[in-house]
Amino acid sequence: MSTKEKIKKILVEELNLEDITPEEIMDDAPLFGDGLGLDSLDAVELVVLVQKHFGVEIKDMDEGRPALQSVDSLAAFIEAKSRL
Amino acid sequence: MTLGRSVAVTGAGCLCAAGANLQASLKALFSGIRIPAPPSLFRTSHSLSHPVFEVPESFFPQELPAENDALRTARLAIAAAGEAFADAGWRSADLASLRVGVVIGTTVGSAMNNEGFYREFRCGGDPDMAPIRRFLRSNPAAAVARHFGLNGPLQTVVNACSSGSDAIGIAAQWLEDGICDLALAGGADELCRTTCNGFISLMISANEAVRPFDRCRRGLNLGEGAGLLVLESPSLEQLRPGRVRARLAGYGAACDAYHLTAPHPQGTGLKRALAEALGCVEPEAIAFVNAHGTGTPDNDRVESIVLAEMLPGIPFHSTKGFTGHTLGAAGGIEAAFTVACLGMGKIPASIGCDETDPELPAAPVRHVTATPGRFAVSQSLAFGGNNAVLLFEKGERS
Amino acid sequence: MKAAGIRGVGLVGSFGCGTGALENSLRKGPKPPEDLVFFVSGRERRIPVHAVDTSPLDNFVSKREIRRIDHFSRMALLGAFLALEDSGLTDASRDSLGLIIATGYGAIRTTFAFLDSVLVDGDSFASPTLFSNSVHNAAAAHVAIQLKITGPSLTVSQFEMSVSSALLTALRWLDQGRVERVLFGGVDEVCSVIGYCHERFFGDSGGRIQPFAANRHTAVAGEGAAFFLLDRQEESRYGLITEVRQGRITKAVPFPEKGSYIINADGHPGCFSLYRQLFRPEAEVAAFANHYGSFPSGQSFDLAIAALALRNGIFPSISGQEEMPKGWRYPGVVGKKGITCLKCDGEGYLGAIGLKGG
Incomplete structure (x- = not known):
């Protein structure tokens, strides 16, 4: 499973997005606001989930905010961090 | 009310x-x-x-x-x-x-x-x-x-x-x-x-x-x-005259009904609670406000917005720089501080605020400040969108 | 103090969902409890509990809206929706509506689920969603958000006295004109830790609450939410709450009085002995905990049964309860003196809620 596919699966399963399937999530759709409709509490939950599933730490929201824009940006962040 | x-x-x-x-x-x-x-x-x-x-x-x-x-x-x-x-x-x-x-x-x-x-x-x-x-x-x-x-x-x-x-x-x-x-x-x-x-x-x-x-x-x-x-x-x-440190002159509470953990960005619930607590008391009669002032970006922004709008120019401070956020105790501890400061006619510097935030419309006092006046406000915001505001009036034993 | 009218009742219990389901249970006898399974010292334990199904909540909110809402808050939300619907005030303004929730233990499943997140993976894997749902006022927050209630919101946790204590404040709010209406509810949930506590503290309950058993523990843990829409109307089909008292049982609290009583006897002989001390031999007493279970805010269900009895003019004819203490009798027609819901706790406190026909 690619990083993006794994992220989508985590979004749906761990954030209980029962009204959408992983395949329906667009790579570049905004995670927050009008896109996937997530909010600030989902953001901090995602920080824990990223650490749990990818072993990648998001130190604070200065680092988290740009990473958590979309599936694309999160996958890029995780892959960049994993290479370190 | x-x-x-x-x-x-x-x-x-x-x-x-x-x-x-x-x-x-x-x-x-x-x-x-x-x-x-x-x-x-x-x-x-x-x-x-x-x-x-x-x-x-x-x-x-x-x-x-x-x-x-x-x-x-x-x-x-x-x-x-x-x-x-x-x-x-x-x-x-x-x-x-x-x-x-x-x-x-x-x-x-x-x-x-x-x-x-x-x-x-x-x-x-x-x-x-x-x-x-x-x-x-x-x-x-x-x-x-x-x-x-x-x-x-x-x-x-x-x-x-x-x-x-x-x-x-x-x-x-x-x-x-x-x-x-x-x-x-x-x-x-x-x-x-x-x-x-x-x-x-x-x-x-x-x-x-x-x-x-x-x-x-x-x-x-x-x-x-x-x-x-x-x-x-x-x-x-009335049975024991001369004992009154202060009077509770008002209490307001309202819910944002907005988010489980975040305050409403415009502080709708806080405004309503503050208005309810103030009742007919004019803003000019308020000596100072003990703000919730937790030090989180969201909380302090909302409080600053509401205070700038509803109590412009009234000195305010946060005492959480001295006590930490004591959660369920905070409103009680800060009420005790508010009653005492109202009696003393001054409030301590809002410790921790070294550089005021240009994005906030109101800033706390950064020095010990004389606060003459009959009334003082202590306010609390909470998870679940709860807002509670107390209005105290100076008593005879101050 | 002015009385508060009960305009709507919303119930979620092991008997089902709605006042009709409770009346059905009262008529036909309580449903047997389910088994809650957990492990102690490697051995499987099965503890009977009265558990709740919250799936009817799907009729009121989308799955998306409740994706982060736990079982505890779902029960509260469902009770709140049902009470509002029952009152016929669904379209009334929520500006001057207050919200008060009474709970003995809060969202304990989520409290322990949060500890799971820490204990399984370590401190840095603590779940913020579980943490924020574990605070006692999470249910009030979710109810306020979903029902757009912007008046004051209060959650009270006074163990067995939670319902009477919280109601004391609800009546103040109405009486002082602070709000036009109060949505008031009691809610508690059961979980394996509660099951374990019951077993350790009380031993085998026998699987059936016998409210009038004087010498045996028969408490079966339960859960549920009972909500009420209260206002200041002096006419109400469910009757009026005329008085609430709460405090230590002393000579200053004169009991017994007159009228009929619903006691929250839920299988604890220690508390039952207090009820026996309080009543005259000829008292009219009923108890219904065998229909919903034993939990701290269970008195809210007695309040609902009293409201239904006032609406019907007669106490439910029940089946499945054992004999009462000598001299006590089961009330029939609701008299002018009304009904008092009474709860005693192990510390010697009582909470009394007086109701009369409206």
């Missing part, structure tokens, strides 16, 4: 990291001393250290040793209650003939979250029941009533971080309606590993000393303590 016949505050007690009692705490506040430190009561495995404001063992009264059968929250509440009763000039024996209600806000003090017990249980063990018994004996209102032999109605308010303020407002309503003659009201809360982990997981716990309203504020520091007021009904108060 503006209280019809304002309820008298005849005593105040407080115990927090700033001091063992109200007077000692005020001394620390006005001298600008604060001592956040890594927790000694428990350990966590986070990569960064998150300082807290712990109450040292030496701050507890000698006659109140640590007991195995009660939570620390109950012990904190009993210590502050003892001070408040003494300040009001009430002895236990005199209280026996009165209907004394107890209304106390808390979070940890009513949570069945003993980690040791649960760790053993979830691994299929057969844990000892002592932690559960301790929890069941430690409901703050009940523990205080048991300790002092009080017979009136009890209410433990669990409105998260506005609990202490709500408790005081509710107690005043009880007194106005004659449900009791006297009420002990405020908040109590202990530091707890579980809460610590919770706030760190929400990424609103700072890994440095808290900086309320500062441009670079990075979150709150947790604290612990208790703050309680003795409130008296109009008929009881």
Whole structure:
């Protein structure tokens, strides 16, 4: 499973997005606001989930905010961090 | 709501990291001393250290040793209650003939979250029941009533971080309606590993000393303590003239109905609660505001917006730089500070605000500030969108 | 003090969802409890509990809106929706509506689920969603958000006295004109830790609450939410709450009085002995905890049964309860003196809620 596919699966399963399937999530759709409709509490939950599933730490929201824009940006962040 | 016949505050007690009692705490506040430190009561495995404001063992009264059968929250509440009763000039024996209600806000003090017990249980063990018994004996209102032999109605308010303020407002309503003659009201809360982990997981716990309203504020520091007021009904108060430190002149509460953890960005609930508490009192009559001022980016922004709009130019400060965020106790501790500062006619510098935030429309006082005036406001915001605001009026014993 | 009218009742219990389901249970006898399974010292334990199904909540809110809402808050939300619907005031303004929730233990499943997140993976894997749902006022927050209630919101946790204590404040709010209406509810949930506590403290309950058993523990843990829409109307089909008292049982609290009583006797002989001390031999007493279970805010269900009895003019004819203490009798027609819901706790406190026909 690619990083993006794994992220989508985590979004749906761990954030209980029962009204959408992983395949329906667009790579570049905004995670927050009008896109996937997530909010600030989902953001901090995602920080824990990223650490749990990818072993990648998001130190604070200065680092988290740009990473958590979309599936694309999160996958890029995780892959960049994993290479370190 | 503006209280019809304002309820008298005849005593105040407080115990927090700033001091063992109200007077000692005020001394620390006005001298600008604060001592956040890594927790000694428990350990966590986070990569960064998150300082807290712990109450040292030496701050507890000698006659109140640590007991195995009660939570620390109950012990904190009993210590502050003892001070408040003494300040009001009430002895236990005199209280026996009165209907004394107890209304106390808390979070940890009513949570069945003993980690040791649960760790053993979830691994299929057969844990000892002592932690559960301790929890069941430690409901703050009940523990205080048991300790002092009080017979009136009890209410433990669990409105998260506005609990202490709500408790005081509710107690005043009880007194106005004659449900009791006297009420002990405020908040109590202990530091707890579980809460610590919770706030760190929400990424609103700072890994440095808290900086309320500062441009670079990075979150709150947790604290612990208790703050309680003795409130008296109009008929009881008249029997002992000259005892009134302050009067509770208003209480407002409203819910944002917006988000589980975030305040409404425009502070709709806070505005409504503040307006309700102020009633007919003009903004010019307000000497100062003790803001919630937790040091989280969102909280401080919302408070600043609301204060700039509704109480422009009125000095405000946060005392959480001295006490940490004591959660359910905060409203009680800050009410005690507000009553005392109103009497002294000055407020301490809002410690931690080294550089004002240009994005905020109002900034707290950064020096000890004279605050003449009859009224003062103490406000609390909470998880769940709760907002509670208390309005105090100066009393004759100031 | 003015009385508060009960305009709507919303119930979620092991008997089902709605007042009709409770009346059905009262008529036909309580449903047997389910088994809650957990492990102690490697051995499987089965404890009977009265558990709740919240799936009817799907009729009121989308799955998306409740994706982060736990079982505890779902029960509260469902009770709140049902009470509002029952009142017929669904379209009335929520500006001057207050919200008060009474709970003994709060969202304990989530409290322990949060500890799981820490104990399984370590402190840095603590779940912020579980943490924020574990605070006692999470249910009030979710109810306020979903029902757009912007008045004051209060959650009270006074163990067994939670309902009477919280109601004391609800009546103040109405009486002082602070709000036009109060949505008031009691809610508690059961979980394996509660099951374990019951077993350790009380031993085998026998699987059936016998409210009038004087010498045996028959408490079966339960859960549920009972909500009420209260206002200041002096006419109400469910009757009026005329008085609430709460405090230590002393000579200053004169009991017994007159009228009929619903006692929250839920299988604890220690508390039952207090009821026996309080009543005259000829008292009219009923108890119904065998229909919903034993939990701290269970008195809210007695309040609902009293409201239904006032609406019907007669107490439910029940089946499945054992004999009462000598001299006590089961009430029939609701008299002018009304009904008092009474709860005593192990610490010697009582909470009394007086109701009369409206």
